[in-house]
Amino acid sequence: MKLFQQISTLFLLTICFVGFDISVYNLFTKRYINSTSEQMQAKSIELDKYLPFDENSEAVKIDTDFKLTENLPVVDGAAALYPVFSAFVNAVYPQDSVVFDGENFTPESSLQYTNTLRAYKSVVDGGADIIFCAKPSAEQLEYAEEQGVELDFIPIGHEAFVFIVNNDNPVENLTVEQIRGIYSGKYRNWKDVGGDNTAIDPVQRIEGSGSQSVMMSFMDGIPMKKNLFGFMGRAVGFSFRYYVSEIVGNGGVKMLSVNGVYPDKENISSGQYPITVDFYAVYRKDNPNSNVKLLIDWILSDDGQEIVEKSGYIPIK
Amino acid sequence: MRDKLFRRILIIILIAGAVSTGMLVAYTYYLHEKCSIISYIANGG
Numbered sequence: 001m002k003l004f005q006q007i008s009t010l011f012l013l014t015i016c017f018v019g020f021d022i023s024v025y026n027l028f029t030k031r032y033i034n035s036t037s038e039q040m041q042a043k044s045i046e047l048d049k050y051l052p053f054d055e056n057s058e059a060v061k062i063d064t065d066f067k068l069t070e071n072l073p074v075v076d077g078a079a080a081l082y083p084v085f086s087a088f089v090n091a092v093y094p095q096d097s098v099v100f101d102g103e104n105f106t107p108e109s110s111l112q113y114t115n116t117l118r119a120y121k122s123v124v125d126g127g128a129d130i131i132f133c134a135k136p137s138a139e140q141l142e143y144a145e146e147q148g149v150e151l152d153f154i155p156i157g158h159e160a161f162v163f164i165v166n167n168d169n170p171v172e173n174l175t176v177e178q179i180r181g182i183y184s185g186k187y188r189n190w191k192d193v194g195g196d197n198t199a200i201d202p203v204q205r206i207e208g209s210g211s212q213s214v215m216m217s218f219m220d221g222i223p224m225k226k227n228l229f230g231f232m233g234r235a236v237g238f239s240f241r242y243y244v245s246e247i248v249g250n251g252g253v254k255m256l257s258v259n260g261v262y263p264d265k266e267n268i269s270s271g272q273y274p275i276t277v278d279f280y281a282v283y284r285k286d287n288p289n290s291n292v293k294l295l296i297d298w299i300l301s302d303d304g305q306e307i308v309e310k311s312g313y314i315p316i317k
Numbered sequence: 318m319r320d321k322l323f324r325r326i327l328i329i330i331l332i333a334g335a336v337s338t339g340m341l342v343a344y345t346y347y348l349h350e351k352c353s354i355i356s357y358i359a360n361g362g
Contacts, residue, residue: 010323020338164354203357235357
């Protein structure tokens, strides 16, 4: 009898550990497995896919008469806009101005990529001459002010700010009021907004990232709250249309219509999609390099705007 | 089963269980730090 009890105890204990680990794996671990490449995970984009002057590159290539040969402005920016500013460099800069070591751009390269968070710091500190990003966060503006730097923001195109859910989520549309309600904690269950009876997990990005700054602006001062038990249900997240549909292209997620309008190029161009944002060329007002303004003028010209459009964004003009 | 053997097996199971759970939690935290919103949602989140 004692032997039976001992074996049962050992068996039950083993089952408890195995059961607990399987639950942790199914509830948490499995959800965080990143299906993208190492480079995508580290940098949010595959740099070599849109590398300028590379014949296999997916960066847009156009012919233009405007060329820069010296005093090249160092450009940097957001992951979602890297294909665009890489294409600008491809069209206007000499080939030897870009040095890529297979993983990163070397310090002497006129094309850099550090993503929004670091790009804003870089333009303020003088590391980059022009950065291509969405609106800055309050902290990024504050940093510029502390350093006594005035930044100029020139809109060069626009894009839809989109909300995404898992493909299996039956919800196809949310109103602006519902989205604000979800992120403010008013709606915590998908059934409150026309979906299944399951918790809503409103996920956010790190502060200072381009999409997080746009989201905070969209919330218009309403504080965002997390749903403590959201991980038990289905998530909703946000990003930029082109980044979701083209750069990442993950078939496991879908973009939602907002106020009944789907975020496709036609609805963004016509102004029907309700949440569009401008993206900017940002530079220091006191930048002495005259090529900065020349380059931006060219970006706003027909040739520059052709790159914006062919890269998948909506031209500003 | 002798009590001494039982205790030994019990300790081995406890240690193995604690180590595997700890490693799984650490691995999950590592993935959490690297996972993008899009992957998280696509995975069923």
